Amino acid sequence: MGIVKNKNNTCYCTVAVSSLLRRMEKMKTQKLTLGLLLMNLFIAFLGIGLVIPVLPTLMNELGISGTTVGYLTATFAIAQLIVSPFAGKAVDKLGRKIMIVIGLFIFGISEFLFGIGREIEVLFISRALGGISAAFIMPAATAFIADITNSDTRPKALGYMSAAISTGFIVGPGIGGFLAEFGTRIPFFTAGVLGAIAAILSIVLLSEPNRNEDNSEQISDGKNGLKRIVAPKYFIAFILIFIASFGLAAFESFFSLFVDHKFQFKPSDIAIVITGGAIFGAISQVALFDRLTRMWGEIKLIRYCLILSALLVFLMTVVHSYFSVLLVTFIVFVGFDLFRPAVTSYLSNIAGNEQGFVGGMNSMFTSLANISGPILGGILFDIDINYPYYFATVILFLGIVITWFWKKPVNDSLNEVKANVDN
Numbered sequence: 001m002g003i004v005k006n007k008n009n010t011c012y013c014t015v016a017v018s019s020l021l022r023r024m025e026k027m028k029t030q031k032l033t034l035g036l037l038l039m040n041l042f043i044a045f046l047g048i049g050l051v052i053p054v055l056p057t058l059m060n061e062l063g064i065s066g067t068t069v070g071y072l073t074a075t076f077a078i079a080q081l082i083v084s085p086f087a088g089k090a091v092d093k094l095g096r097k098i099m100i101v102i103g104l105f106i107f108g109i110s111e112f113l114f115g116i117g118r119e120i121e122v123l124f125i126s127r128a129l130g131g132i133s134a135a136f137i138m139p140a141a142t143a144f145i146a147d148i149t150n151s152d153t154r155p156k157a158l159g160y161m162s163a164a165i166s167t168g169f170i171v172g173p174g175i176g177g178f179l180a181e182f183g184t185r186i187p188f189f190t191a192g193v194l195g196a197i198a199a200i201l202s203i204v205l206l207s208e209p210n211r212n213e214d215n216s217e218q219i220s221d222g223k224n225g226l227k228r229i230v231a232p233k234y235f236i237a238f239i240l241i242f243i244a245s246f247g248l249a250a251f252e253s254f255f256s257l258f259v260d261h262k263f264q265f266k267p268s269d270i271a272i273v274i275t276g277g278a279i280f281g282a283i284s285q286v287a288l289f290d291r292l293t294r295m296w297g298e299i300k301l302i303r304y305c306l307i308l309s310a311l312l313v314f315l316m317t318v319v320h321s322y323f324s325v326l327l328v329t330f331i332v333f334v335g336f337d338l339f340r341p342a343v344t345s346y347l348s349n350i351a352g353n354e355q356g357f358v359g360g361m362n363s364m365f366t367s368l369a370n371i372s373g374p375i376l377g378g379i380l381f382d383i384d385i386n387y388p389y390y391f392a393t394v395i396l397f398l399g400i401v402i403t404w405f406w407k408k409p410v411n412d413s414l415n416e417v418k419a420n421v422d423n
Helices: 003-050 050-062 066-094 097-114 120-148 154-182 186-205 223-229 232-253 257-265 267-296 298-314 322-351 356-383 387-404 410-422
Strands: none
Touching: 003 097, 003 120, 003 154, 003 186, 050 066, 050 154, 050 257, 050 267, 066 097, 066 120, 066 232, 066 356, 097 120, 097 186, 097 267, 120 410, 154 186, 154 257, 154 267, 223 232, 232 257, 232 298, 232 322, 232 356, 232 387, 257 267, 257 322, 267 298, 267 322, 298 322, 298 387, 322 356, 356 387
């Protein structure tokens, strides 16, 4: 009997070890897949910001106005907004992997086109292709992450995804400025090569995931969708996403032109300021976000972020020295970088089983701001170089006023009280 018992114990141990090894191997594969997906998103959104440091040089080369620059910057977001609904359906029909790969190749082509473009029409086509590539990659990567995670690990993975997108958008100008020292078009050739490499790595390393049926949501008709958008618990958050994204787009899209015209900054100077601000903002986000959220809650944190951002955007019009520009830019990114996770956290907490809807609306209102911000900013820039920042300050101040009338949904507050009691 003892021998049989030992044999059974040995068998159970062997099964347990095998199961543990399989789980470890699966976790390792998921981490590799997630890392590759995050790299793809980073590269795609890097392309949005790469153009910013070389805009002054392009304006001189092509003889274009600030209004045209605004339209050029907004073209990316317009194309993304138009194509996104069709790309989302294609992700479910054709698969996640193929949409990511096609999107990355389109991204590479768009960057090469910008690199060789000597006519403004070619640059517009390039930016439109860039927006299409983002529309392909974004929903595919989001669905891929949802398929390889569960309800416990998904929020963290989606947080990484948001960080990859934000980092790409903010760091892009810095990298573009450094590379522009070797040639105005070098940043775009570099991005094109990176896009092609990422596409090839995706072909080799990514496998189409098994669909996670638990993530599917009932699709509401257009009327119910509109009702959800204007629902009190969502609508104010969506408006504030638009306002903050508008402020960031207006600030960053014309930063290079502003400091070029006002302070004669070179591309390398622009790169140092924006990259330094992005790094400082990211560090502040990691170090402060959790602590400030616990201290104030999301709504108060959002209000204080908007106050900080509005004040510093306005200060950009009155500073005069290199150091003061550096300081203002460093701190302004703290406000924007803390706002985004705060509003995302708020929406995630109240969304329940409408996470997909909330994520889509977050993206839509951000895209609308990335369209209108540069266009209006470009028109105002041609009148006076300070006007885009004045207007952004007014819009951010409007957001501050809105937050004073913003209250958490009753159900969400009750859940917080219950959680505190349970703890």
